[in-house]
Amino acid sequence: xxxxxxxxxxxxxxxxxxxxxxxxxxxxxxxxxxxxxxxxxxxxxxxxxxxxxxxxxxxxxxxxxxxxxxxxxxxxxxxxxxxxxxxxxxxxxxxxxxxxxxxxxxxxxxxxxxxxxxxxxxxxxxxxxxxxxxxxxxxxxxxxxxxxxxxxxxxxxxxxxxxxxxxxxxxxxxxxxxxxxxxxxxxxxxxxxxxxxxxxxxxxxxxxxxxxxxx
Amino acid sequence: xxxxxxxxxxxxxxxxxxxxxxxxxxxxxxxxxxxxxxxxxxxxxxxxxxxxxxxxxxxxxxxxxxxxxxxxxxxxxxxxxxxxxxxxxxxxxxxxxxxxxxxxxxxxxxxxxxxxxxxxxxxxxxxxxxxxxxxxxxxxxxxxxxxxxxxxxxxxxxxxxxxxxxxxxxxxxxxxxxxxxxxxxxxxxxxxxxxxxxxxxxxxxxxxxxxxxxx
DNA sequence: CGGCAGCTTGAAAGAGTTCAATCCGTGTGG
DNA sequence: CCACACGGATTGAACTCTTTCAAGCTGCCG
Numbered sequence: 165x166x167x168x169x170x171x172x173x174x175x176x177x178x179x180x181x182x183x184x185x186x187x188x189x190x191x192x193x194x195x196x197x198x199x200x201x202x203x204x205x206x207x208x209x210x211x212x213x214x215x216x217x218x219x220x221x222x223x224x225x226x227x228x229x230x231x232x233x234x235x236x237x238x239x240x241x242x243x244x245x246x247x248x249x250x251x252x253x254x255x256x257x258x259x260x261x262x263x264x265x266x267x268x269x270x271x272x273x274x275x276x277x278x279x280x281x282x283x284x285x286x287x288x289x290x291x292x293x294x295x296x297x298x299x300x301x302x303x304x305x306x307x308x309x310x311x312x313x314x315x316x317x318x319x320x321x322x323x324x325x326x327x328x329x330x331x332x333x334x335x336x337x338x339x340x341x342x343x344x345x346x347x348x349x350x351x352x353x354x355x356x357x358x359x360x361x362x363x364x365x366x367x368x369x370x371x372x373x374x375x376x377x378x379x
Numbered sequence: 380x381x382x383x384x385x386x387x388x389x390x391x392x393x394x395x396x397x398x399x400x401x402x403x404x405x406x407x408x409x410x411x412x413x414x415x416x417x418x419x420x421x422x423x424x425x426x427x428x429x430x431x432x433x434x435x436x437x438x439x440x441x442x443x444x445x446x447x448x449x450x451x452x453x454x455x456x457x458x459x460x461x462x463x464x465x466x467x468x469x470x471x472x473x474x475x476x477x478x479x480x481x482x483x484x485x486x487x488x489x490x491x492x493x494x495x496x497x498x499x500x501x502x503x504x505x506x507x508x509x510x511x512x513x514x515x516x517x518x519x520x521x522x523x524x525x526x527x528x529x530x531x532x533x534x535x536x537x538x539x540x541x542x543x544x545x546x547x548x549x550x551x552x553x554x555x556x557x558x559x560x561x562x563x564x565x566x567x568x569x570x571x572x573x574x575x576x577x578x579x580x581x582x583x584x585x586x587x588x589x590x591x592x593x594x
Numbered sequence: 595c596g597g598c599a600g601c602t603t604g605a606a607a608g609a610g611t612t613c614a615a616t617c618c619g620t621g622t623g624g
Numbered sequence: 625c626c627a628c629a630c631g632g633a634t635t636g637a638a639c640t641c642t643t644t645c646a647a648g649c650t651g652c653c654g
Binding site: 539 | 619
């Protein structure tokens with residue numbers, strides 16, 4: 165699956181869900197103004213659209229943010245799986261609940277912070293989630309979104325995202341490169357973001373992070 | 380339960396969930412800046428915190444927006460209920476999914492629209508949800524939030540909320556009174572809001588809207 | 595070696611915020 | 625039953641963050 169390709173579109177009625185194995189994915193909605201709002205970003209291990217299991221029609225789209233690898237699981241298989249193993253059902257529900265928790269935090273982020281804070285918070289969250297699946301050492305990560313997409317995720321103009329990123333770099337806090345994001349001063353970054361990771365409910369995971377079932 | 384009282388607080392580990400029978404409830408988070416962000420509003424029939432069933436520690440607070448009536452249901456009872464009746468489990472999961480869908484729309488709303496559009500959208504959604512439970516005729520509703528709270532929900536300053544509301548009234552679109560909100564021109568309101576209710580997944584409900592189990 | 599997508603830059607305009615004072619409705623105590 | 629008190633609503637003016645527009649730059653793919 166290559167860059168910026170839709171995997172499911174608003175209005176679709178998928179018969180399978182996907183599991184992200186490698187790369188980044190994001191969900192977005194089109195705001196009538198013609199703008200696109202990215203509402204979540206997904207990292208390997210996530211199951212970005214189990215919701216289609218119960219809500220037949222997609223209310224948003226899912227697209228790949230990078231070259232990525234996905235596994236597809238038929239809805240029927242999923243349904244059988246969690247009928248016979250209630251704990252699997254719980255796990256899916258939990259996934260949904262954690263998604264919701266992240267949405268709440270994003271709302272607070274976009275609704276309550278200025279551009280600088282929003283971007284810092286976005287990055288803190290991503291690092292945290294990547295560390296949990298061993299894809300970051302807390303300092304470096306593969307750039308998930310282009311600058312303009314970062315803007316679409318945080319509700320900021322491309323131009324302004326750019327200026328904020330430049331300042332963060334000049335202040336030796338983060339360097340948001342095209343391929344790699346490098347955190348230069350994570351204390352400062354967290355401070356700007358007022359980052360408090362409790363909402364990620366990370367303690368739920370011990371390694372191995374997830375048990376994955378394929379069909 | 381009277382006005383603006385916390386029902387559950389961030390950090391709590393509730394052993395019961397509540398069902399909103401009458402009045403309004405909202406969830407909020409404190410952004411470190413000292414601001415409060417309201418992340419959702421609930422109307423009668425909603426079960427605002429089933430999530431505590433699986434996510435033990437609250438990552439946000441729930442408060443009453445008005446005098447309201449609630450039913451409490453023990454977690455143990457809930458768990459038994461949906462263990463023995465899988466379809467009830469589905470119903471709860473569905474509730475969570477619909478919440479998530481609303482969060483996504485709110486993100487698009489706050490991230491993508493200006494103050495006027497945000498407020499219009501907020502109102503359109505509320506009316507739609509209230510109509511579904513026969514608490515509005517589409518023109519009139521009991522005011523859910525004070526102006527300053529409307530600001531906390533949409534990420535706008537009280538002062539600016541006030542100015543926007545004044546204009547909406549002057550243009551004969553909505554009259555946001557202290558006790559009652561009156562829609563004067565719902566076509567125009569929807570137009571400003573670019574409102575598209577698909578995300579509410581309303582077709583899921585036929586009357587009677589919900590089957591409620593008490594213990 | 596194009597050419598295009600995405601990144602940069604500058605200047606000007608605008609939406610929304612901040613601050614600070616005033617008003618108003620309602621509920622409370624005397 | 626009146627008067628004060630307080631939370632919320634209003635207003636005005638100054639200010640600033642963010643957007644907008646528009647043009648130039650750059651790295652990378654074909």
